[in-house]
Amino acid sequence: MRSMVDDARIPKPGFWSNWSSWEEADAQNSLGHDPLFVFPKDKLVEEGSNVTICYVSRIHQDNISCYLEGVQIYGERLDRSVSAFELKNVSFIRKKGTNVFCKVDQGGALGGIVLFVSKVLEEPKDFSCETQDLKTLTCTWDPGSDTGLSKQPSQSYTLFESFSGKKTLCKHRNWCNWQVAQDSQETYNFTLVAENYLRKRSVSILFNLTQRVHPMTPYNLFPKNVRATNATMTWKVHSIGNNSTLLCRLELLAEGKVIQQHNVSIKVNGEYLLSELEPDTEYVARVRCAYTNHFWKWSELISQKFNTAEAAPSEAPDVWRNMKMVSGHPTVSLFWKPLSKVHANGKILFYNVIVENLDKPSRLEVLSIPAPARSTELTLDQCSYQIHVTAHNNVGPSPASVIVISGDPGNEEVESGRVNGTEDGFSVSWKPQSGDATGYVVEWCDGPQDLPCVLQWKNLGPNTTSTVISSGAFRPGVRYNFRIYEISAKRMAHLLEKKAGYLEELAPSDNPQVVMSNLTSHSFTLSWKDYSTESQPGFIQGYHVYLKPKAGEQCPPAFEKTVLPEDSVCCKHTIDNPEQKTFVVENLQPESIYEFFVTPYTSVGEGPLDAFTKITTPDEYSHILIRIILPMIFCVLIVMIICYLKRQWLKEKCYPDIPDPYKSSVLSLIKSKENPHLTIMNVNDCVPDAIEVINKPEGSKIQFLGTRKSLTETEFTKPACIYLLPTEKNYSGPGPCICFENFTYNQAASDFASCGHFPVTPQAPPHQLGPLTSPENLLKALEQNYMNSLGEIPAGEANLNYVSQLASPTSGDKDSLPTNPPEPALCSEYKMQMAIPLGLASAPPSENSSLSSATLLGQGEHYR
Amino acid sequence: MRAQRMRRTPLSVILGLLFLSMAATSKCLGKYHELLLQLQRQADLMQDTSTLLDPYIRIQGLDTPGLKEHCRECPGAFPSEDALRGLSRQGFLRTLNATLGLVLHRLTALYQDLPEAQQLVGLNIRGFRSNIHCMTLLLRSSSEAETPEPTQPGPGPTPPPTPPSDAFQHKLKSCRFLRGYHCFMHSVGQVLREWGESRSRSRSRRHSPRRAPGDTAPSGPCRGGARRMWPFRRDRRLMPRGHLPR
Secondary structure, three states: OOOEOOOOOOOOOOOEOOOOOOOOOOOHHHHOOOOEEEEOOOOEEEOOOOEEEEEEEOOOOOOEEEEEOOEEEOOEEOOOOEEEEEEOOOOOOOOOOEEEEEEEOOOOOEEEEEEEEEOOOOOOEEEEEEEOOOOEEEEEEEOOOOOOOOOOOOOEEEEEEOOOOEEEEOOOOOEEEEEOOOOOOOEEEEEEEEEOOOOEEEEEEEEEHHHHEOOOOOEEEEEEOOOOOOEEEEEEOOOOOOOOOEEEEEEEEEOOEEEEEEEEEEOOEEEEEEOOOOOOOEEEEEEEEEEOOOOOOOOOOEEEEEEOOOOOOOOOOOEEEEEEEEOOEEEEEEEEOOOOHHHHOOOOOEEEEEEEEOOOOOOOEEEEEEOOOOEEEEEOOOOOEEEEEEEEOOOOEOOOEEEEEOOOOOOOOOOEEEEEEEOOEEEEEOOOOOOOOOEEEEEEEOOOOOOOOOEEEEEEOOOOOEEEEOOOOOOOOOEEEEEEEEEOOOOEEEEEEEEEEEOOOOOOOOOOOOEEEOOOOOOEEEEOOOOOOOOOOOOOOEEEEEEEOOOOOOOOOOOEEEEOOOOOEEEEEEEOOOOOOEEEEOOOOOOOEEEEEEEEEOOOOEOOOOOOEEEEOOOOOHHHHHHHHHHHHHHHHHHHHHHHHOHHHHHHHHOOOOOOHHHOHHHHHHHHHOOOOOOOOOOOOOOOOOOOOOOOOOOOOOOEOOOOEOHHHOOOOOOOOOOOOOOOOOOOOOOOOOOOOOOOEOHHHHHHHHOOOOOOOOOOOHHHHHHHHOHHHHHHHHHHHHHHHHHHOOHHHOOEEEEEEEOOOOOOOHHHOOOOOOOHHHHOOEEEEEEEEHHHOOOOOOOOOOOOHHHHHHOHHHHO | OHHHHHHHHHHHHHHHHHHHHHHHHOOOOOOHHHHHHHHHHHHHHHOOHHHOHHHHHHHHOOOOOOOHHHOOOOOOOOOOHHHHHOOOHHHHHHHHHHHHHHHHHHHHHOOOOOHHHHHHHHHHHHHHHHHHHHHHHHHHHHOOOOOOOOOOOOOOOOOOOOOOOOHHHHHHHHHHHHHHHHHHHHHHHHHHHHHHHHHHOOHHHOOOOOOOOOOOOOOOOOOOOOOOOOOOOOOOOOOOOOOOOO
16 A cells, blocks of 8 residues: 545645555455455446456355356466455446446355446537636536436536636536626636546636626517518617617518628617518517627527518519300400519408590490409400500509400411420520510410310510510420510510420330221221320331231331230231321231221431231122122022021912912913903803713712711712702702812812801700800810811821812801701802811811911801 | 336326425315325335336346346335234324335435436325325324324334445346335235225224125236235224225
8 A cells, every 4th residue: 555645735646655564465355244245345436447356255266257248258277265456447337336246156146246337527618718708707618427326416616716816516417606706807727627527627618707798688678660571670778887889780681691781889779660571571680799899709580571562563463365266256264373471561362454445436444353353354356455454462562564456366377387495495496477566475384285274375575586485384295385476565465386395205105996897808907096195205207117017928019027024926007197087007918807996207217116006907709699699598588588488488489278269360460461351260250051060980088077987888879960050059958969070179068167067967966956056066066076176087098188168148047057957958059168178177168267266256257 | 118107107197296285385184085096006016126126227227137036025124914904094104104205214215316207206195195194184083082102113125234235236226126115005005995894894803804795906026035014003993984985
């Protein structure tokens, strides 16, 4: 051990004493009862120091591990129970100290220490002192890091003034107040000492008090007498000493920028007239002051907002018009731009539009349009009008903007040109027409053509022949149309030129809808007449027609081979006329598959590569086949349908069941060719001279109706005959009946049907006869017999037999049937024949008879 | 973990202020069940290590392997759960009040280490003691004839007179003390919960040491380590009817 004096009064460096003699200590015995002892306990060191830590264990064990914040550390073993660890360049971890501990691996005994590592005390920075009132000095500094720990409080600061020998312990870390002495001390030498357990740091400054005056912030800054173009600002300052003067700086800001700056020397009250102000404008005035005797620092700023008063608008509104005819009347849409804030001089309340007829004296028409409207519409007649437009605010109107409208719009058709767009906009130029132009106007629509036009215009001077039209609304790929008007001395506008252009041309975004027609074996026609070239993102220069022929085939003559982006090869034809919207693809092969695709192109490129449309050319004869066979098939179908619908008529005409001699075509043929007077013989008209009767030797297998017996079972002893009746129609009595052979007639049927008689067999009971006398019974019998006959007719005999249809004039009375037995005399009238199955030969006669009951009943009239 | 603590902090403040205001106005809940429920909830809140122990371990740098496991409760520092269960209700409340008084005193010494947490926990303990006072009054009014039970001597928190320890030992001791405090509050919560359960049981089993099946009390902060039975007198007086629930 050795020692040294540590006192500020003793100049450094001091001198160490001699070392004491060595003393021997028994470490183990000093441990007490703890099995493990780690030291030094609660050591306080500075960051970056090297620290040696030892442990002494009461039990001699090798399995003791030591850790620094949980991380094992390795040291030097001094003997069996003592080890030392050197920690180099220790760092600050926490205010609660760094934990270092050792423990027996298995026994659980634990010993440890807390090493308090303090941050290094820093020298105070930016130490300075100043006064606001020459009474109190305020010293400030940047303290740097806090060195406080559990073991050590934060560093303290002491202010020491060497001339007065006074010092004060500062209560705050970064500032301290010092009372200025009453003895008018002007010069001060301050030393700031920062101190903690480990270190002291100090910094000194020397200054004159009057050179460290930092005035307090001015107060009560207000505008006074605020007008449209000037205002007076007033403010106050805190006095410094007696009769001290302050230099104040008054600044005027508009939209955040200082536009005026004025210096004013004052004692307590300040005042300044600000001029050249804009009407109806918000300003900010701010003031700061400094000690005049010796400038040290400006005081803090004080600010105040104020608004100047309004004034009448200083400029006429920028007016333009758009003319159109509505229902035969010229209609003028007037547009005007809102006045800029600089020119409006206040809030615009309304616009006045005064319309004056120039052709004939009339009353002025005045329209008042409330703001913020920017347009109005006027319907005029064919006269010329002068229109005045003024903007009004609270104070008054603006100068008038005058425009003259001619009632006769004239022929304003002019040639259209193109204009190139650049990054800056469209560079539009024109050629003056007349020498008395007072100006030019370029108008355009800000949006695309398919959107409602937002009319824009630009006024230009009379000597201007070009301008750059720029707008934030311009977009690439949109066509903009510009119109250049010349304003005459009479303030009338005449259209000079039209220009169209793109800010930046783009490739077409879509392809035309192509219609294919006139497909032949060697050609087809493509057309895209609906494609509008006006609404494309660039000037359409033409079209590319792509054609993919079948594999191995050469391109048609008008095409050239090209490679598509997807590396497929196809043929391409270029149409360099944007108005040509049809194209005939020729020289094709029959029965081949072709794919085509049409795309427009601009100066930038062509449209998107869409899908190809596939077509197949027909063979060379297919069109012939189509032209002949299809109509034929159609005609056949028509004929078949007609035949089907008229089958009954055809049947009667061509193959009736019973030929009608009067309807026979043979008759007409004979009539026309041989003997026009030839007629069909009517039996009634004939007076028979002689009748040859021929016996029919064999019987017919005719089933007789009502007896349920086959005719073969009935022996006809009488020959088949026809009764010949007298020609007199009024003959009513029975008479001789002459029979002649008619092989087409069935005698049995004739006996029954032609006379309406039912032959009654002797065995037939009377009751069997009765029911048949009524039509109902007859029908039943017929049906029953028909059904039976269908079952009994052999297949080979189920053909038609002609049944004689002889009707007696009296036999038609059905009431006489049961009472009047068949009388052959009544059978002389020839009736139309009908075809019925053999078994139904007894059906009543009818021209279109069938076996339906309705027909049978209806035919009853024939009996009368 | 921090977020969880942040969520709990306002709740602790609210509860603490509530209980403080109750104590300040000296108005006690006259309903046994509500008071008991409040005590149970307070005990659950105070056994939560995130309010005190966890911040302490983190601030002191004890959350490192090798040190963490040495922050376990000192046997005998606080009455064990069995010892608490063996007390009569009046005795239990007196012991609880005395123990928490010592805890409050000890926490004041930890103010430098845990300024914010210590303040909140202090409020909680004061509120809890207020409710203990109310419960004591409620039990006393319902059993006027009950023989006054001597106050049990203060439990372990009073440190034995030992030479001043170094900072390392102080850290470990404080850590163990805080863990013991949370364990103790866990045991208190268990006993209070049994008070509520005992109403539905027979009187003879009012202080059954067994836990009720399906007990959903929060798991306590105490893990492992034999807890010494606190030698309190087993006084199992019945509560008079009419005031205490069955």
